[in-house]
Amino acid sequence: MVTSVPGTRATIGRSTGTRRRSVRVGHSWDASSHAAGAVATLDAIQLADPRLLLVFASFGYDLPELVAGVGSVAGDIPVIGCSTAGEIGPGPPQSPGVVVVGLGGDFSVRTTHSAGLRQDPRAVGEAVAHGLLPLPDTPHRTTLMLTDSLAGDQQEMVRGAYGLLGATVPLIGGGAGDNMRMQTSYQFHNGQILQEAVVAAVIGSDDPIGLSVRHGWRRSGHGMVVTGSAGNDVHSLDDRPALDAYLHRHAAPHGLEQDAAAFAEFALTRPLAVARRGDVAIRHVLGADPVARTLNCAGSVPKGAAAWLATGDVESTLAATDAACAEAIEQLGEVPLLALLVFDCVGRRAVLGDDGALVERRLMNDRAGTAPLAGFYTYGEIARTKGVIGYHNQTVLAVALS
Amino acid sequence: MTSDSWSTSQLVEFLAVLSEQRDEDCALRAAVERVLESLDAEVGLLFGRDTVLTVVGLAAVDPQVATLAAAARTGADQVWVDGLGRCRTAVVALDFGEDAVRLLVVRAGADEFVPDEMLLLRGMAWVLHLALRPLRVMVLLGERQRMLEQVARVQRAIANRAPLPEVFDTVTASALDLFGTELAMLYLADQGVLMVASVSTTFDEQHQLTRPMHLRSGIGRAAYSSGELVRTDDYPGSAYANPELVARGAHAAMGAPVRENGAVVGSLVTLSFQPGHHFTDVQEQTLLAFADQVSIALSDAKTLATAQHAIRDAVTGLPNRVLFLDRLEQALARGIPAHVLFLDLDRFKLVNDTRGHCAGDELLRQVGRRLRECLRNDDLLARFGGDEFAVLVDNGGCDDVVLLAKRMLEAVERPYLVAGDEVSINASIGISASHDGDTAGDILRDADTAMYRAKHAGGGRAVLFEKRMHTVLVQRASLEADLRHAVSRDELFLVFQPILHLATGHVDTAEALLRWQHPTRGTIPPDEFIPLAEETGLIVPIGRHVLTAACTQAAGWVAPPDGGPLPAVSVNLSARQLLDPELVRDVRRAVETTGLDPARLILEITESAFVGDAATVIERLRQIRDTGVRLAIDDFGTGYSALSYLRHLPVEILKIDRSFVEGVVAGWQGRAFLNTIVRLSETLSMTAVGEGVETREQLAALQALGCQLGQGFLFARPMDAAEFSRSLAVHRGSAVLAAS
Structure with missing residues (x-):
């Protein structure tokens, strides 16, 4: 039985032929956790001078085994990675597996991690930023962060990182997953398996790194005022208990909130939209407290903010994916695409359904062309490319490496 | 979303965040971060004449920080930041005077800061200024939280699209709660004359005040004229004493100026009728801060009023088609039976053509008021433009709706007095009911079709939609x-x-x-x-x-x-x-x-x-x-x-x-x-x-x-x-x- 596909690789060289970078992606869905990690990594490192490995692994694996498998092949090549709720790679779209991305050649890389998101997300952001300093002195650079969105206020974590790294380096990445259980997730740094942590790599390059983030949701119905909230918990909307306002406006089935799993599934495609400059920020509703009648969101919903129910459909979701990929690649200008990384929210994946996800994958592949495609379905996305807001929900982030 | 509700909510959110900070340094840093987030900007600096207090987006030791502060002092509206390229800048002062602390905001790219954004930025600067003041004086007293709650109440009134008088009433009611006093009044200047915008009292119905229409003297006038807080603990013996209030036992009073973008536009006054009552210094500060918050709320209310054009008809103030369709769609989504009454005025064009648009608009307003009086609280009346109105009735039976249509026709047909002349018109109404699978568009179209039937039959009547009327649609x-x-x-x-x-x-x-x-x-x-x-x-x-x-x-x-x-x-x-x-x-x-x-x-x-x-x-x-x-x-x-x-x-x-x-x-x-x-x-x-x-x-x-x-x-x-x-x-x- 075939459980892996050969890695896809793209290599780009400068005209001098002396400075080269390459990216290769390995993908395995072997039933053995150790084997899957080892095979995908082996594929990914078939390139000159590997500098960094990114590992996106299904939560269903025995993750210590998988990380050991990766380590058995990677040796001292730096590794960052996380558990996911679905991977994006060269293999079949709907098979849980592991995707390993190898970056080789003239990429400048530094990696780090910090744990304790639930207690002090800002301090974690600051510690991660501190661990990445000094930043590579290359014309282009970005900081890739893989976080545990289920623990703590992620925008506060981003604020902490931004406070040290400043405006001149974009922050990108996404929230690790747990196959939609919405309970916990894992982050990997070299041989370590972490929880409630951020693992990060700063990547420097002589050529551009294109970034684009889109969502594809629309506001629906009248606006509401967030009259009570604390961090990611919404207590009241228009002075009504938030859960009641949410269920009523959605005409939800009676008693839905009593079944946590059913509610999570219902809420996955029904996020909130919160007012932001010229647009809205989308907030995924993770769960509800049926006694306190509150909503728990994957991101802060500030008191006093205007909020709406958000709706999306397959068409607008696909259009956002396509636009994000196209825009990221366009930012490379004349420089050819080396690899396309995509961090796509699980909520958008739920709107698409299995058929829509296949179409989406085809769109991504079409945009990537001969360059490899890799990524995963995220619990929240990190994309600080403009301004200082860096944590998003229900968006798709495309990263074009050159 | 409209930029207006965006800015309103941003201010409330901003205030809430500042109130959570444990000390002034944290408040300054959080303030700059939130300003940058609201305006999609990258770098923010709080700086004084010779110092830089807080930097976000650049390392404090970065030599560019001093360069940016220097550029801001000279009023440069564009700067170059390494790694960001050419950037736009905006600067606001947190206080008055040359030594004022200023906030510089730097945004990458060519997008200028638009007026709405500047309004928000000034609002945030005010809030920061105020929040720092209460932080010093109220931190141990819990006053800050109470003030925040009352301000949030006012902001909510604005964000909930309450009419402006209602917002003003919320302001005075909030002031009563805040100070535990018996009377609060909001005065706003209209072309130099200080008018009472709102009064809240704890007096019972029989003992309400004779409401003065304007104010030539008194404590509100003094606060307005001087632009400063005025306070007396001996109201009867003060120069501000109003005989009616003295007779009722007013004992102590405070008035604070209400500003809009720095200029005094009115005053907020509160009076205590409790013998021996003295206002404290903290309450003085609170009134000042609260009046300042009211100023921000007023600016936002005005902006929001403009924004309502998007969902409200400018002539009648009624909801427009957009809002109507939204409500109808919601009713359908919830499976609630709905009726739509589509009303078109007969001979309205004649009025418009012969008496002018102003008269036409006045007539529309009067029609709107009369129709409103025919309806239940839950029914939605909208104007679709021209001489078209629509009513959405949830949960009504068909017979009830036909009776309602008759009442509406009778109401419309009563003569009107417009620009001194008596005018008579009548109306045609089409009625449609929702059926399974109908979209909002279907129901509206059916009502429209029925209305044309009513009109073609001579007008002045209501017609219930029937499927055969689709012939008209076939022609179309x-x-x-x-x-x-x-x-x-x-x-x-x-x-x-x-x-x-x-x-x-x-x-x-x-x-x-x-x-x-x-x-x-x-x-x-x-x-x-x-x-x-x-x-x-x-x-x-x-x-x-x-x-x-x-x-x-x-x-x-x-x-x-x-x-x-x-x-x-x-x-x-x-x-x-x-x-x-x-x-x-x-x-x-x-x-x-x-x-x-x-x-x-x-x-x-x-x-x-x-x-x-x-x-x-x-x-x-x-x-x-x-x-x-x-x-x-x-x-x-x-x-x-x-x-x-x-x-x-x-x-x-x-x-x-x-x-x-x-x-x-x-x-x-x-x-x-x-x-x-x-x-x-x-x-x-x-x-x-x-x-x-x-x-x-x-x-x-x-x-x-x-x-x-x-x-x-x-x-x-x-x-x-x-x-x-x-x-x-x-x-x-x-x-x-x-x-x-």
């Missing part, structure tokens, strides 16, 4: 089918109406207008088939055809012998066309294939184009502008508050709606309005065109106001292509203009 469908073939059968043709330089009489532009010569029905007026084309999307291919045809004609024109310029051609674009992703390519192709100089093509858009996806439309217009084609706003002044958009639009020409040109001879108000629009166009370096010029008086008024271009029957009616070309070839200036 037949017209639609014909329209689909009109382009290929060459039944559509263009006529051209010149637009003249009012100073020289030269033809500047010719507006291309579409006509349809139907093979059996004769000439169909544009107001019959253009809406149909828009509704069906046929406007896109038809528009494409018009664009090419107009460019082809214009490419063949020759310069007139009178030395005038080679005229441009202007083509109307509908809102629907602007949403067509192929539009830019079509425009480019039309210009390229016909060889027309792009500068000689003007595309006219109406303000309604921005009601929907404004960002997409603006981006599309920018792309069109980049091809060299010029853009004009058509029927300016009648639509969606486009003033706020004008600065962001790549538009060069403002066509002033004919109603303003008509109004210019009606009185000073009409003239003042037209003058404002012409001055606005000058400020924005745009060319103003007066539309619908029909009389010499109108022409003279336009010339006197400095309006550059004019169009209308006074100069020329629309003419076919050949006639226009001929007229151009022999053009020797406008006789009318020569005479004027």
Whole structure:
């Protein structure tokens, strides 16, 4: 039985032929956790001078085994990675597996991690930023962060990182997953398996790194005022208990909130939209407290903010994916695409359904062309490319490496 | 979302965040971070005359920090930041005076900070200033949290779209709660006269105050005039004593100025009737801070009032079609049985035409009020524009709704007093009910169909929709089918109406207008088939055809012998066309294939184009502008508050709606309005065109106001292509203009 596909690789060289970078992606869905990690990594490192490995692994694996498998092949090549709720790679779209991305050649890389998101997300952001300093002195650079969105206020974590790294380096990445259980997730740094942590790599390059983030949701119905909230918990909307306002406006089935799993599934495609400059920020509703009648969101919903129910459909979701990929690649200008990384929210994946996800994958592949495609379905996305807001929900982030 | 509710919520959120900070350093850092987040900016600095207090977005040791602060002190509005490139800047002071701490915001890219953003930034600077003050004086007293709650209450009233008087009442009621006093009054100046905007008391119904209409003296006046807090613990013995309040036992009082963007616009007063009561220093500070918050709330309320145009009808203040459809869709989504009553006034046009638009508007307002009185609280009344109203009744039985329609007809038919004259009208009502699977559009369409039945039956009646009425729709469908073939059968043709330089009489532009010569029905007026084309999307291919045809004609024109310029051609674009992703390519192709100089093509858009996806439309217009084609706003002044958009639009020409040109001879108000629009166009370096010029008086008024271009029957009616070309070839200036 075939459980892996050969890695896809793209290599780009400068005209001098002396400075080269390459990216290769390995993908395995072997039933053995150790084997899957080892095979995908082996594929990914078939390139000159590997500098960094990114590992996106299904939560269903025995993750210590998988990380050991990766380590058995990677040796001292730096590794960052996380558990996911679905991977994006060269293999079949709907098979849980592991995707390993190898970056080789003239990429400048530094990696780090910090744990304790639930207690002090800002301090974690600051510690991660501190661990990445000094930043590579290359014309282009970005900081890739893989976080545990289920623990703590992620925008506060981003604020902490931004406070040290400043405006001149974009922050990108996404929230690790747990196959939609919405309970916990894992982050990997070299041989370590972490929880409630951020693992990060700063990547420097002589050529551009294109970034684009889109969502594809629309506001629906009248606006509401967030009259009570604390961090990611919404207590009241228009002075009504938030859960009641949410269920009523959605005409939800009676008693839905009593079944946590059913509610999570219902809420996955029904996020909130919160007012932001010229647009809205989308907030995924993770769960509800049926006694306190509150909503728990994957991101802060500030008191006093205007909020709406958000709706999306397959068409607008696909259009956002396509636009994000196209825009990221366009930012490379004349420089050819080396690899396309995509961090796509699980909520958008739920709107698409299995058929829509296949179409989406085809769109991504079409945009990537001969360059490899890799990524995963995220619990929240990190994309600080403009301004200082860096944590998003229900968006798709495309990263074009050159 | 509208920028207004955005800014309102941002201020509340900002205040909430600041109130959570444990010390001043954290508050400063959090404040700068939140300002950057709200304005999508990258770097923020709080700096004084010689120091930098807080930096976000750059390392504190970065030498660029000092450079940025220096640039901000000199008032530079653009700076270069390594790694970000060219950036825009905005600076606001947190307090008055030369030593004031200032906040610099740096945003990468070319986007200027728009007025709404500056308003928000100033609001945030105020909030930060205030939040720091209470942090010092109230941190141990829990007052800050209480104040925040009361301010949030006011902000909520605004964000919930409460009418302004209700917002004012919330302000005074909040002040009562905040101080535990018996009386709070809000005064606002109207052209220098201090008027009572709201009073809240704990007095019972029988003992309410005689409400003074304006204030020449007293503590509110003193706070307003001095711009400072005024306080007395011996109210009866003070210079501010009001006999009625003294008689009731007023004992102590405080008044604080209410500011708007720094200028004093009123005062907030609170009085205690408890013997021996003394206000404390902390309460003084609280009143000052609260009054300042009220100032921000007032600015936002005004902005929000403007924003309501998007969902409310400007004439009657009633919900508009957008809001109505939204509510109807919600009812359908919840499976609630709904009835729609579609009401059209009979003979309203006559009133409008014979007594003027102002009288017409007044009549509409009165009709709106009467209809409202017929309804239950939960029923929704909306005005759809023109003389059309609609009512949504949830959960009503059919018989109840028919009875309601009768009541509405009777209410409308009672005579009105408009501008001193008695006016009588009646109405036609169509009623439809929701059925399984119906969309909001279906129900509205059925009500509309039934209303036409009522009208055709003589008006003054209500008709319940029946399926057979769809015959009318069939006819409409037949017209639609014909329209689909009109382009290929060459039944559509263009006529051209010149637009003249009012100073020289030269033809500047010719507006291309579409006509349809139907093979059996004769000439169909544009107001019959253009809406149909828009509704069906046929406007896109038809528009494409018009664009090419107009460019082809214009490419063949020759310069007139009178030395005038080679005229441009202007083509109307509908809102629907602007949403067509192929539009830019079509425009480019039309210009390229016909060889027309792009500068000689003007595309006219109406303000309604921005009601929907404004960002997409603006981006599309920018792309069109980049091809060299010029853009004009058509029927300016009648639509969606486009003033706020004008600065962001790549538009060069403002066509002033004919109603303003008509109004210019009606009185000073009409003239003042037209003058404002012409001055606005000058400020924005745009060319103003007066539309619908029909009389010499109108022409003279336009010339006197400095309006550059004019169009209308006074100069020329629309003419076919050949006639226009001929007229151009022999053009020797406008006789009318020569005479004027």
